[in-house]
Amino acid sequence: MIRNTFIKIFVAFSLLFGPSQLFAQEVLRFDDFLQKSIEEVDKVLGERAERRTFKAFPIEDIQIRTETDRLDFNRQEYLLRVRPTSFKLENAQSSFYNILQDQMNYERQALKADFIENAYQDWLAIYFASKKLEIHEQQLILLEDEEKVLQKLSQLPGSSVKDLIDIQKDIFDLKIDIHKKEQFLKKTLTSDKEIDANGMVTVERIKERLNAKEISGVSANLLQETVFDLQLVDAEINMEEADRKRYLDYVQVKYSGPHDDFFREKVAIGVGFQIPFSNSGKLKLEELDIKKKITQNEFQVKMKLEEDQIEKQQQEIELLLEEWEFSKKLYEDIKIQSEGLIQKAIRKEGATPLLMLKNKKDLVKYDLDLLEVEEAIYEEYVNLLILTGKLFEEPFENYLAK
DSSP: OHHHHHHHHHHHHHHHHOHHHHSOOOEEOHHHHHHHHHHHHHHHHOSOOOOOOOOOOSEEEEEEEEEEETTEEEEEEEEEEEEEOOHHHHHHHHHHHHHHHHHHHHHHHHHHHHHHHHHHHHHHHHHHHHHHHHHHHHHHHHHHHHHHHHHHHHTSTTOOSHHHHHHHHHHHHHHHHHHHHHHHHHHHHOSOOEEOOTTBOOHHHHHHHHHTTSSOSOOGGGGHHHHHHHHHHHHHHHHHHHHHTOOEEEEEEEEEOOTTOGGGOEEEEEEEEOOTTSSTTHHHHHHHHHHHHHHHHHHHHHHHHHHHHHHHHHHHHHHHHHHHHHHHHHHHHHHHHHHHHHHHHHHTTOOOHHHHHHHHHHHHHHHHHHHHHHHHHHHHHHHHHHHHTGGGOSSOOOTTBO
16 A cells, blocks of 8 residues: 555656656756866965065164274273164065065966866866767667678678678777777766756857957966066165165264273264265166066067967967858758758668668768867867966856856
């Protein structure tokens, strides 16, 4: 009784939800795949370092000197010299320290960018491996059917076994390829989850984004390393100029004996001034100025190279899109024509099993050829996102979503 009741409940749920929902395989989406990669790199890098404030000590240098005259300790002299810093120098040093902190945070983001780039490329490899595996399985079924037909034909008198041997060789090669892709997916996914193919951005949507100039221009992040070099040179120049224009060089206090008579002891106070028009630090400033000009030239050259590379990348994708559209239209025309020819052959009783199998094999081969072009489009699309820096802009966006 209880068993019958359980069966009725199970059947009711089956009719209500359908078998696809009761036994649906868990789906792996790129959002989850990308988020997992980001979490992994965050674990490796740890938490972002807390921003600190640099505060220079007001005294840059302290010297204590002593001197003995005629080895008579009653004639011992002591001198305390203090070299103070300046407000301009403190500000320049603080600015230099802040740039170093920004550079450290940028390097951290650059390491995270490598993980994000790998996540996109790995996902494309998984996605297209699963797509190709589906097509290869269709090809295997057709080849095995053709093998069966050829085995029967080989038993007829005067028949050749060459075609049968060729088919068996094709089946062998295809099974090897299928095995490689299955092992790749098994090791890469490390789970039984099914790839979410429905949420993938379409080729048409990629074309729309290119036409709308959504992915264009050189990202500042890509040239940030050179920007930091320029900022550091400017900060060094500011520190040198602040040090060079420091008018108060030092303050000193000198004490001398005789030590046996307190009222006759002598204390002298001295002050040293620095003349800002001397050659002190001039060579260093000239060196930094030349370094700045070299870095500026490098920045301009890198900017031009990046712009040219992005333009070439866009042209490469446009050519692939044209090839994909042309191939797809041609494939649809060939499919219609082949179906018409097969129907004519059937009506004339001339459509042999081998002819029909060959037609199906050709159509599946066209699917594979079209998929190869599609894969190249996605790869170049991701490369464009990398070149423009869009892939690494925060908050991170899923550019493979519809």
